[in-house]
Amino acid sequence: KERLQELWRDYDTSSIVFDYTGVEEDGGGENPKDSLDGSFSKGILSLVVKSPSKLSKKSIQSPDSFAEYYKEQEKDKEDYEKRISDFISSDTVSLTGILGDMADYGMDEFCLDEYIKHKFQVYGEKTDEKWKQALDYGLEYLAAGKASDEENLESVLNRILLIRTVTNFVALESDSQRRGEARAAAIAAVGFTGLAPLITLTQTLILITWSISESLTDVAALLDGRDVPLWKTPKRFVTNFSEIVLMNHDSLQERAKRFSKSKESSFGYQQYLMMFLAMTKQSTRRYRVMDLIQNTMQKNGYNGFQLGSCVYEMR
Numbered sequence: 001k002e003r004l005q006e007l008w009r010d011y012d013t014s015s016i017v018f019d020y021t022g023v024e025e026d027g028g029g030e031n032p033k034d035s036l037d038g039s040f041s042k043g044i045l046s047l048v049v050k051s052p053s054k055l056s057k058k059s060i061q062s063p064d065s066f067a068e069y070y071k072e073q074e075k076d077k078e079d080y081e082k083r084i085s086d087f088i089s090s091d092t093v094s095l096t097g098i099l100g101d102m103a104d105y106g107m108d109e110f111c112l113d114e115y116i117k118h119k120f121q122v123y124g125e126k127t128d129e130k131w132k133q134a135l136d137y138g139l140e141y142l143a144a145g146k147a148s149d150e151e152n153l154e155s156v157l158n159r160i161l162l163i164r165t166v167t168n169f170v171a172l173e174s175d176s177q178r179r180g181e182a183r184a185a186a187i188a189a190v191g192f193t194g195l196a197p198l199i200t201l202t203q204t205l206i207l208i209t210w211s212i213s214e215s216l217t218d219v220a221a222l223l224d225g226r227d228v229p230l231w232k233t234p235k236r237f238v239t240n241f242s243e244i245v246l247m248n249h250d251s252l253q254e255r256a257k258r259f260s261k262s263k264e265s266s267f268g269y270q271q272y273l274m275m276f277l278a279m280t281k282q283s284t285r286r287y288r289v290m291d292l293i294q295n296t297m298q299k300n301g302y303n304g305f306q307l308g309s310c311v312y313e314m315r
Contacts, residue, residue, distance in 0.1 A: 011093065055150055057149070091205055120292060142280070164228075165212050168214045178241070224256055294306065
């Protein structure tokens, strides 16, 4: 965590501006980043989930209702999808603060999370219980706090995508061969301007694009139960430079198969999710558990059930 924070401290390109006055665009190749726009038009779920049509359509009416009631809702909830869309639309890169704060994680919080894992479902988990869940992706709701299963899953996956983008960028940037490929593409795309700083920036953006493409494959592989190393060397990359622009559903699913099936020691999707829960304020997690309990009770025939009406216990 400390290494990531050090690498990406104040990494932000929003203030970088180039003046094209007097430059005639009479040449220039394709910037691989341009292919991101169409790929993300329907969001990350349409790309990395094997069968998007089979996703849960469940939702609840008032997400974070107890947190709002007690006025302890987490301030400035992060919109990780917006970071990706900002990069696609305006070359704005800001990858700080992805991991949050785990400094105060203690035994009581660990016990709470063990209860959560025992009582609520997660994406990809199948159950034969007759007890109906208000949301099929309960753990994702506890981490994201949005109204629907799809929104919560998307929020979690975008956060994983950003973490993977950072680690993959570090691996790419340390490899001279891949830096050279990105440099050549940058020269082809903007070399006609004669602006050396612009070429360097474009090279960096291409490397980030490559990182995102590889990271989308990582996320698809994680959801498919495959072994994706936390820290990759460039040799472990499954996306070649020529495949950066291939960011549709089918190509990502095929590349995901290049990872082997997960082992007992693998850091998989659920491990990322539990890490995000550990970074969420304990009070927020508790209030979201209360949301799920109340909504689930009502879904199972107890229409008038209100958690606030429980005097001293419930069964």
